[in-house]
Amino acid sequence: MRKILVVGAGQAGLQLALGLQSRGYEVTVMSQRTPDEIRHGRVTSTQVMFDRALQHERDAGLHCWEDKAPVIEGLGVSVAAADPATGTAPDFPARAVDWLGSLRGFAQSVDQRVKMAGWMELFAARGGQLVIHGAAVSDLDFFAGRYDLVLVAAGKGELVSMFARDGARSPYDRPQRALSVAYVHGLLPRTDAPDVEAVRCNLVPGVGELFVIPCLTVSGRCDILFWEGLPGGPLDVFQGVNDPGEHLSLVLELMERHVPWEYARAVRVELTDGQSTLAGRYAPTVRHPVGWLPGGGAALGVADVVVANDPVTGQGSNSASKCAACYLEAIVERGDLPFDEAWMRRTFDRYWAQARHVTRWTNTMLAPPPAHVRTLLGAGMRHQPVADRIANGFDDPADFEDFFYEPEAAERYLASVAGGAAPE
Numbered sequence: 001m002r003k004i005l006v007v008g009a010g011q012a013g014l015q016l017a018l019g020l021q022s023r024g025y026e027v028t029v030m031s032q033r034t035p036d037e038i039r040h041g042r043v044t045s046t047q048v049m050f051d052r053a054l055q056h057e058r059d060a061g062l063h064c065w066e067d068k069a070p071v072i073e074g075l076g077v078s079v080a081a082a083d084p085a086t087g088t089a090p091d092f093p094a095r096a097v098d099w100l101g102s103l104r105g106f107a108q109s110v111d112q113r114v115k116m117a118g119w120m121e122l123f124a125a126r127g128g129q130l131v132i133h134g135a136a137v138s139d140l141d142f143f144a145g146r147y148d149l150v151l152v153a154a155g156k157g158e159l160v161s162m163f164a165r166d167g168a169r170s171p172y173d174r175p176q177r178a179l180s181v182a183y184v185h186g187l188l189p190r191t192d193a194p195d196v197e198a199v200r201c202n203l204v205p206g207v208g209e210l211f212v213i214p215c216l217t218v219s220g221r222c223d224i225l226f227w228e229g230l231p232g233g234p235l236d237v238f239q240g241v242n243d244p245g246e247h248l249s250l251v252l253e254l255m256e257r258h259v260p261w262e263y264a265r266a267v268r269v270e271l272t273d274g275q276s277t278l279a280g281r282y283a284p285t286v287r288h289p290v291g292w293l294p295g296g297g298a299a300l301g302v303a304d305v306v307v308a309n310d311p312v313t314g315q316g317s318n319s320a321s322k323c324a325a326c327y328l329e330a331i332v333e334r335g336d337l338p339f340d341e342a343w344m345r346r347t348f349d350r351y352w353a354q355a356r357h358v359t360r361w362t363n364t365m366l367a368p369p370p371a372h373v374r375t376l377l378g379a380g381m382r383h384q385p386v387a388d389r390i391a392n393g394f395d396d397p398a399d400f401e402d403f404f405y406e407p408e409a410a411e412r413y414l415a416s417v418a419g420g421a422a423p424e
């Protein structure tokens with residue numbers, strides 16, 4: 001059977017490795033860390049995944065935590081009222097927009113520490129070869145001749161240097177948000193919809209965004225408080241904060257000042273564990289899919305290696321799942337033919353047909369929203385179908401092409417929803 005090397009034990013690498021394994025391929029996974037190191041290590045993401053991405057896991061029988069993780073049925077958007085003169089929300093703002101959309105299929109967030117450790121153990125228990133080693137380019141050069149295909153699924157780590165940046169598809173050359181994450185127990189439900197588990201997206205004009213995400217972590221159910229701050233702005237204060245307690249205090253202080261309606265829920269929270277905070281930033285980048293090794297071998301980049309979007313739209317794990325499913329199909333279809341450069345490029349193009357929608361939407365959301373997007377968001381308060389459609393766009397970002405980017409398309413859509421009446 002054909003031999004495949006997967007470098008990186010994340011959402012994409014493990015989903016792909018387990019999928020190939022179940023089809024009889026001889027798969028080796030290289031991981032920097034053991035399952036226990038991952039399980040007891042630092043949180044890595046907020047990893048909320050929507051229906052289509054979860055379906056790939058269900059199709060592969062990998063939905064191991066579905067009955068334990070919170071079932072997220074809604075996605076809400078709140079926008080803090082901005083000062084018309086500056087376009088920036090003042091301290092202690094009111095809400096100009098506030099709605100809750102219904103997801104057609106539920107979403108879930110399973111702490112990657114839980115999921116990746118579990119999937120690695122499953123892969124090994126099924127006879128897969130797990131090599132604990134942080135691979136360098138020289139290792140891949142050595143292994144390239146021994147495998148039919150080398151897949152680099154190592155996230156945003158150093159191996160991305162093998163893959164050239166695609167400038168035409170990467171409008172930003174520096175981080176657009178400073179990220180800060182805290183996993184907490186004890187968050188109270190929103191009083192406006194206490195019985196609905198929902199992702200809450202809070203947009204604070206000129207400042208950043210706070211996402212609140214129900215999640216399953218190592219110690220059970222929790223909520224994640226995830227700030228995305230404009231670089232240099234009031235939320236960009238987490239660099240160098242190493243004490244988790246201090247990190248949480250800062251998260252809460254910023255919530256009280258910028259999203260007081262969410263702070264009201266957080267008065268009694270505590271961190272889930274000593275590794276439950278994270279801070280960082282990275283530049284959203286699309287790369288060319290084929291990486292060349294010094295000895296002339298080629299490797300195919302997977303998921304974040306080739307398309308790393310900012311997490312402002314919560315898409316990276318979703319995209320990793322979709323990329324893994326797409327590559328799996330292409331590998332199986334290839335049969336015994338060589339995995340040559342042309343096949344690698346075609347395989348990536350198949351994935352890019354989906355990923356381009358995510359990249360376009362995400363990069364749009366990083367910029368200040370134009371008037372028609374503000375109108376669309378506001379319309380969600382008066383028209384439930386608008387709220388629902390935007391919420392379900394997180395599951396299928398291609399849908400935004402039809403109504404979100406062009407003022408005329410947005411106007412047409414709103415007019416149709418309002419039964420022909422001009423939108424307010």
Ligand SMILES: Cc1cc2nc3c(=O)[nH]c(=O)nc-3n(C[C@H](O)[C@H](O)[C@H](O)COP(=O)(O)OP(=O)(O)OC[C@H]3O[C@@H](n4cnc5c(N)ncnc54)[C@H](O)[C@@H]3O)c2cc1C
Nearest residue numbers: 008010011012045047048135155157303304315316317318
């Ligand atoms: C703060 C934050 C919040 C996020 N929130 C969401 C969200 O809500 N929803 C969502 O869908 N996405 C979210 N994302 C994005 C998502 O986490 C990633 O896009 C997704 O995990 C990418 O999966 P991947 O398999 O490509 O890479 P990764 O998950 O990064 O996995 C790569 C693996 O490879 C390993 N590795 C790296 N280098 C080497 C090496 N040289 N040798 C061996 N192993 C190596 C790494 O240790 C890691 O285990 C978020 C990201 C961040 C940073």
